Amino acid sequence: MPSINHISTNIVHGVLYIVPTPIGNFSDITQRALIILKDVDLIAVENIYHTHILLKNFNINNHLILINQKNENKQTDKIIKKLKLGKKIALVSNAGTPVINDPGFILIKSCHKNKIRVIPLPGACAAITALSASGISSNRFCYEGFLPTKKIARCNLLRSLRKEIRTIIFYETPHRILKSVTDIIKEIGTERNLVLVKEISKYWEYIFSGTSYELLSWLQQDINHCKGEMVLIIEGFQNLSNNVLTQEVYDTLYLIQKEISLKKAVTLTSKIYKIKKNILYNYAINHFK
Structure with missing residues (x-):
């Protein structure tokens, strides 16, 4: 069986690589990502200038093609044709893992539709x-x-x-x-x-x-x-316990918030019954009109 390192650096033809790039520190890029970016036939980028800075830092020279929200439909057709010819292409965004709030979804969906292999690399995601x-x-x-x-x-x-x-x-x-x-x-x-x-x-x-x-x-x-x-x-909503919010607590909070602001009513009620303010406040905004 091939080693993990052998599998991770193997370059396959007719494939789209999804390559995460650093979200801050250039040192966060993986060795595998650098190998892919160097050896692919073409890199599809969100911003040519931005990616050029990254590649220059690692002494990588390669051909770039722009793919963004405005031209993704048009560029997808071009890239798919190249992939069908056996080209190996990397997809990168300005930072982090591509497609997460960045272009590339249409391209990847089209790859699956055309039975073109997609290989995602692990890496940075904010x-x-x-x-x-x-x-x-x-x-x-x-x-x-x-x-x-x-x-x-x-x-x-x-x-x-x-x-x-x-x-x-x-x-x-x-x-x-x-x-x-x-x-x-x-x-x-x-x-x-x-x-x-x-x-x-x-x-x-x-x-x-x-x-x-x-x-x-x-x-x-x-x-x-x-x-x-x-x-x-x-933080997600915390389900309220009936053992914590008794009818007495509910009535007290309800009456107090009729006279003063909800924030002050919550603070006062929490002191009286020694209940966390966030529990009382979440209850109030979901039950009081």
Whole structure:
């Protein structure tokens, strides 16, 4: 039987390789990825200039073809023809694993339709890397990509995820992070646990862990906190125990929030009954009108 190393570096003709690239530190690229990028006949890239910088760093010279959201349908036909002729082609995005919020889905789907072999390489992925360091349960999770740009659509999506029990992963942008966290507080609550992972594998890498309210406060402290590439992770909804939330607790919280703000009512009730604020708040936003 061939060794694992022999299998991992074998170059096959008439195949599309899905090649992850570094999300920060160039050293994160795998040896196998470098071999593929050097030996394939063509590299399909999201951005020619961006990929050229990467290849130059490793002294790799190869032919590049642009494939992005605007031209993917047209370029897919060209690439499929080359693959049918026995060419070996690598697909890369600007950073991380291709197709995760990047072009390539149409091409890969077409490869399967045309019985062309697709070989995925393991490697960098911002969502999974961030999740592994989040301290939030990773046994079950869902990936939602980027939150919608429009406020109404963003709030509607967040509202639909309010009772999602799996850990939720988003990508976010610097210009929208404050708005998104504000909407998370509105639709999911102030006490839901969040983790913001910024600039993974780069010099300014930083991980913030806290409640949604604490994250918003931290972001507002310094404009630099809102900069960089971000992964936002939200703890899943916790099912409430009838043993914790008794009728007495429910009635107390209900009456108090009639007189003062919900946030203050939750804080006061949690002190009276020694119940975690996030449990009370999640209950309130899902039951009180």
